[in-house]
Amino acid sequence: MLIVRIPAARHKLPRRLDRIDAASDHRRMRAVPLSQIRGHRLQVRALQQVITGGRMGHAYLFEGTDAVGKRTLAWSVLARLACWSETPGDACGLCRSCRALQRGDHPDLVQLERDGTFIKIDQVREATARLKFEPVLGKIKGVLIDGAEGLKEEAANALLKTLEEPPPNTVFFLVTSRPQLLLPTIRSRCQVLRFGELASADLATLLQHEGHDPDAALAAAALAEGSLTAARALCDPDKLRIIDAIAEFAFELGSHTPAQAGGWTERLAGILNGEQPGEAAGRADFGRSELLLAVDALRAALRDAMLVACGHDPAGLPHARHAAAMRAMAARCDPDQIAKVLRLCESTEGRMNLNLGARMAWTELAVESSRLLGS
Ligand SMILES: [Zn+2]
Structure with a gap:
């Protein structure tokens, strides 16, 4: 017509x-x-x-x-x-x-x-x-x-x-x-x-359609709680660097001493400064929002690790690119241990939101996580 x-x-x-x-x-x-x-x-x-x-x-x-x-x-x-x-x-x-x-x-x-x-x-x-x-x-x-x-x-x-x-x-x-x-x-x-909310897999696909790298899309989608706007914001290179570094840290938990884990606040400062691994740790005064992102990233990584510890195939998970590290972690930690750290993440986030010494809260989370997941 x-x-x-x-x-x-x-x-x-x-x-x-x-x-x-x-x-x-x-x-x-x-x-x-x-x-x-x-x-x-x-x-x-x-x-x-x-x-x-x-x-x-x-x-x-x-x-x-x-x-x-x-x-x-x-x-x-x-x-x-x-x-x-x-x-x-x-x-x-x-x-x-x-x-x-x-x-x-x-x-x-x-x-x-x-x-x-x-x-x-x-x-x-x-x-x-x-x-x-x-x-x-x-x-x-x-x-x-x-x-x-x-x-x-x-x-x-x-x-x-x-x-x-x-x-x-x-x-x-x-x-x-x-x-x-x-x-x-x-x-x-x-x-x-x-x-x-949108499912994480749908968010990742949408981000890829918008031209984002597939790994970045998966990492951002896992933290976005179903919001495309939040997922887009998380695709910022600085945020992705934190998310990826925290994922590596998460899957190493339990394999190093609590003291090494505590040193992560310094390594995090280095990451925020754009330093490459092996360089001296930065002294930047990183803020609460970056630390809250770090806790979110840790929680998202541990959720996947727990699924793998329960026998889930890493291939379909947001952190699939860390499949080997997740399997290694699943071999040394049981789901109950990981669940305890996930609960610790919740309480740490609460402390940070109340502005109760975010940096100290992060250090304690890193040390306590390592202790809880240690053998
Ligand atoms: Zn038409």
Whole structure:
């Protein structure tokens, strides 16, 4: 099907359209084909089914864990709905709607996000004003509201009016990690899909797709607690150097004396200074955040070591590149010993978060870990 009234429809757009586009983020958004979305398999499948069956609702609320791809998925669904292809599956990438998305100037799909602290009533009014018109390039019109908990009350009420009487061929996506801050009346107008953390393997794959080294992607994903944003931040070379050095340290635990383990605070300072192994230890005053990262990295490494000690194959684990060291550790330590050190990591992290001598806490953790895992 072709749209035959594009010039006229363009003509009818509100004059402030340019401002809406500038305020929205959709120029930066890349629509990932639905079939390539990682994780959230149940949610993706449910959405694919309603798209294929032509049963799409007019408003959806994606709520749950922060930074796990809710907005990306919403944008992908909008891309598919706006696409003119009659073939089931992904958006075609060829029609005028798909091409406009690739250029980043689709006139029918708008994303709203906070302007400062809140999403303001003017933003909502400007976005909903264009919904009075027929779609210009796409099959539908769509509005994605990212961080919907930031809707100011009057903005939420303005949106509510549109949600109560939605214009035809319009789909709303509200995305939030804090659904308790939404007006109940807004929530009740939406079909709600909940999202949890991304699996570590999915995070690693996403990072590799973004060009990160496979080992770095695995190491960062193991510490990111299901958040893609956190995983991306952990791909920083300085952080990766700490994570990798701590993994080596973790799998050596129990094979050296507690005194050698205590010397690790100095070695850690050297790592932070970019020194190579064998160079003199640095005297940099490394901070609590680096030490918290070190504890996180130690815990992630020991989780894998415990699985190997329980008979798990190292090949599928985030620290698979340390398979030989993990097997050696599993041969000298039993799972109960490793579990004790994992509990010690928890209490050490608590002390560090309370700002109770982070460096001393790390030293004690290193010494005590070595003692607990020693034969
Ligand atoms: Zn298309």
